[in-house]
Amino acid sequence: MEKFTTLSAIACPLGLANVDTDQILPARFLKIARADGLGRHLLHDLRRDEAGNERPGFPLNEPQWREAKILVAGRNFGGGSSREAAVYAIYDSGIRCVIAPSFGDIFSENATKNGLLTAIVSQADADAMTAALVREPGRAMTIDLERQTIAHAGATYPFAIDPSRRERLLKGLDDIGLTMGYADRIAAFRTRDRALHGWKYLS
Amino acid sequence: MTDAHTLFDKVWAEHEIVRQDNGECLLWIDRHFVHEGSFHAFNQVKARGGTVAEPGLTFGVADHYVPTRHRREIANPDIARMVALLKENAGTHEITLFGLDDPRQGIVHVIGPEQGLTLPGLVIVCGDSHTSTHGAFGALSFGIGASEVAHVLMTQTLWQKKPKRMRVTVDGALAEGIGAKDIALTLIARIGADGAQGHAIEFAGSTIRNLSMEGRLTLCNMSIEAGARCGMVAPDETTLAYVRGRPFAPQGDMLDRAAQHWQTLHSDADAAFEREVTLAAADVVPIVTWGITPADALPIDGAVPDPARESNPARATQIAEAIDYMGLTPGQKLTDVRIDRVFIGSCTNSRIEDLRAAAAILAGRTSKVPGLVSPGSTSVKRQAEDEGLDRIFRTAGLEWAESGCSMCVGINGDLVPPGERCASSTNRNFRGRQGPGARTHIMSPAMVAAAAVSGHLADARVFLAGRKG
Ligand code: SF4
Numbered sequence: 001m002e003k004f005t006t007l008s009a010i011a012c013p014l015g016l017a018n019v020d021t022d023q024i025l026p027a028r029f030l031k032i033a034r035a036d037g038l039g040r041h042l043l044h045d046l047r048r049d050e051a052g053n054e055r056p057g058f059p060l061n062e063p064q065w066r067e068a069k070i071l072v073a074g075r076n077f078g079g080g081s082s083r084e085a086a087v088y089a090i091y092d093s094g095i096r097c098v099i100a101p102s103f104g105d106i107f108s109e110n111a112t113k114n115g116l117l118t119a120i121v122s123q124a125d126a127d128a129m130t131a132a133l134v135r136e137p138g139r140a141m142t143i144d145l146e147r148q149t150i151a152h153a154g155a156t157y158p159f160a161i162d163p164s165r166r167e168r169l170l171k172g173l174d175d176i177g178l179t180m181g182y183a184d185r186i187a188a189f190r191t192r193d194r195a196l197h198g199w200k201y202l203s
Numbered sequence: 204m205t206d207a208h209t210l211f212d213k214v215w216a217e218h219e220i221v222r223q224d225n226g227e228c229l230l231w232i233d234r235h236f237v238h239e240g241s242f243h244a245f246n247q248v249k250a251r252g253g254t255v256a257e258p259g260l261t262f263g264v265a266d267h268y269v270p271t272r273h274r275r276e277i278a279n280p281d282i283a284r285m286v287a288l289l290k291e292n293a294g295t296h297e298i299t300l301f302g303l304d305d306p307r308q309g310i311v312h313v314i315g316p317e318q319g320l321t322l323p324g325l326v327i328v329c330g331d332s333h334t335s336t337h338g339a340f341g342a343l344s345f346g347i348g349a350s351e352v353a354h355v356l357m358t359q360t361l362w363q364k365k366p367k368r369m370r371v372t373v374d375g376a377l378a379e380g381i382g383a384k385d386i387a388l389t390l391i392a393r394i395g396a397d398g399a400q401g402h403a404i405e406f407a408g409s410t411i412r413n414l415s416m417e418g419r420l421t422l423c424n425m426s427i428e429a430g431a432r433c434g435m436v437a438p439d440e441t442t443l444a445y446v447r448g449r450p451f452a453p454q455g456d457m458l459d460r461a462a463q464h465w466q467t468l469h470s471d472a473d474a475a476f477e478r479e480v481t482l483a484a485a486d487v488v489p490i491v492t493w494g495i496t497p498a499d500a501l502p503i504d505g506a507v508p509d510p511a512r513e514s515n516p517a518r519a520t521q522i523a524e525a526i527d528y529m530g531l532t533p534g535q536k537l538t539d540v541r542i543d544r545v546f547i548g549s550c551t552n553s554r555i556e557d558l559r560a561a562a563a564i565l566a567g568r569t570s571k572v573p574g575l576v577s578p579g580s581t582s583v584k585r586q587a588e589d590e591g592l593d594r595i596f597r598t599a600g601l602e603w604a605e606s607g608c609s610m611c612v613g614i615n616g617d618l619v620p621p622g623e624r625c626a627s628s629t630n631r632n633f634r635g636r637q638g639p640g641a642r643t644h645i646m647s648p649a650m651v652a653a654a655a656v657s658g659h660l661a662d663a664r665v666f667l668a669g670r671k672g
Contacts, residue, residue: 079430080633083348
């Protein structure tokens with residue numbers, strides 16, 4: 001997994017609240033293997049009309065935000081379905097950070113596993129950033145994960161993130177490697193648990 | 204730490220293998236369910252050259268992609284490929300598979316309990332957010348993403364941080380025709396679609412104690428729609444009676460030992476919850492959603508909200524967007540909202556009691572709109588047919604189909620056409636959830652049946668008068 005330390009990039013103000021994972025990647029694209037390209041289906045039905053043409057006015061369709069690497073969204077971003085492919089769609093379209101007042105729990109975890117930063121800000125700060133991005137769309141935003149700050153257009157905003165998620169992102173840590181290091185403790189647990197709660201084990 | 208613990212804490216503590224200073228704990232996983240959508244995770248295992256640590260505790264289910272009609276030969280090659288891929292992965296890793304032709308096949312969250320794989324005190328995970336369903340047994344059960352599925356496959360463990368605890372207490376008797384779905388939507392409308400974010404919910408109180416296992420399953424299923432990590436109900440006699448005799452459940456001495464242990468699985472009298480919410484059963488009425496999040500729910504005698512009357516501008520915008528997507532008018536009475544079709548199914552409301560509740564209203568009546576009924580499992584289907592419920596649905600004009608996720612998520616091809624309005628017993632009314640442009644109203648199966656016979660959203664109680672529900 002790629003580390004996340006700092007990022008200076010164009011940010012797109014998405015605005016919308018409750019953008020669930022069904023919006024981020026509609027169900028009919030779930031059959032697609034990641035290698036075959038999920039990024040182009042990001043927010044498909046919000047972004048495109050029934051005929052597949054881009055809806056004018058949708059922020060990600062605007063020339064100034066097409067290359068954005070940061071999204072600023074409303075509250076409860078990524079709620080709903082646990083589909084990790086929603087994170088793949090975001091990440092594979094080049095976005096490395098989503099800023100919002102709150103996130104679905106499973107989504108945040110999936111994001112962390114894939115190097116996508118989910119930065120939590122107050123509603124007031126999200127509104128202020130959105131307004132500033134609309135005013136000055138060409139100005140890059142700078143995110144510093146170590147210091148947990150977002151700098152844009154002369155203002156600096158703090159953001160929150162679970163400390164263990166922060167650490168994993170900063171170091172690009174791989175959970176499976178970490179867990180394998182505990183193999184002995186896992187085996188000992190299983191033996192003890194099986195003696196105590198034999199009814200749980202099926203064979 | 205005091206000596207008083209919540210149910211959640213007790214189950215968590217029994218599964219902790221490692222606790223790190225930052226609060227991350229490595230938990231043992233007792234049951235792991237995978238489905239067709241788990242292919243990303245199997246690909247990750249393959250990419251690492253890994254193996255499945257505990258194939259005996261891992262179960263595969265074909266449910267998300269399976270056709271509900273004509274499924275001997277799957278016509279759509281993409282869907283056939285997804286079903287075949289699961290079979291292949293299950294075969295490679297020697298995982299028990301409840302495949303398309305298996306008489307035990309069904310929706311993962313219906314068959315876990317049905318087969319006795321879901322038990323009190325277990326930690327259960329699946330790459331599906333409605334894994335919260337299994338918490339009805341007093342299990343700690345939650346949905347995970349593909350990377351976590353890969354982690355569980357390879358290690359039978361998962362890193363987790365303890366969520367906060369929330370107790371939802373419901374007391375009193377529910378009126379006739381009102382059930383767990385109405386409680387769930389009432390709660391979500393009250394606290395919001397993200398109202399329980401970061402929390403594990405325990406449902407308690409006399410109303411919950413009096414719910415059947417099926418009702419508890421519906422309630423815990425919907426806890427994710429409040430944003431909760433999981434939902435739980437403490438096991439009791441109802442739980443034990445349900446578990447006894449199920450194919451994979453412990454038996455004889457083993458069951459006695461298990462039952463003894465399960466008696467300890469309840470929140471201690473003075474255990475502390477970070478948050479408490481109380482509801483009175485008397486205040487729970489038949490409820491439907493009008494908008495595009497499950498929190499957009501109102502009693503059936505209500506009206507579509509008017510954004511012009513909303514003082515919070517952000518909320519006013521959301522209401523306006525929802526009304527626009529749903530094709531409604533502000534102030535329109537909900538019972539004036541005409542529907543195009545109905546769907547009864549999904550892991551929320553497709554168990555035998557759900558089908559009975561719908562059939563009680565449909566018996567001797569005709570549906571004014573087309574609709575689909577997909578039982579939660581192949582065994583629920585058989586039971587319903589034994590009870591003659593299939594005939595009631597068919598005679599009413601609805602289609603009686605095979606079991607799967609079907610029109611809950613539409614990835615098997617069962618879709619609500621663009622612009623059409625569906626009264627649905629499912630769990631999500633998100634934009635496009637049942638197909639691009641589909642308009643979904645979620646409600647209890649009895650309310651879906653009432654809508655079917657009315658052609659518009661309707662109060663189930665009217666149709667139950669003089670009948671036994
Ligand atoms: S029925 Fe719907 S909610 Fe339930 S497991 Fe299937 S897709 Fe998920």
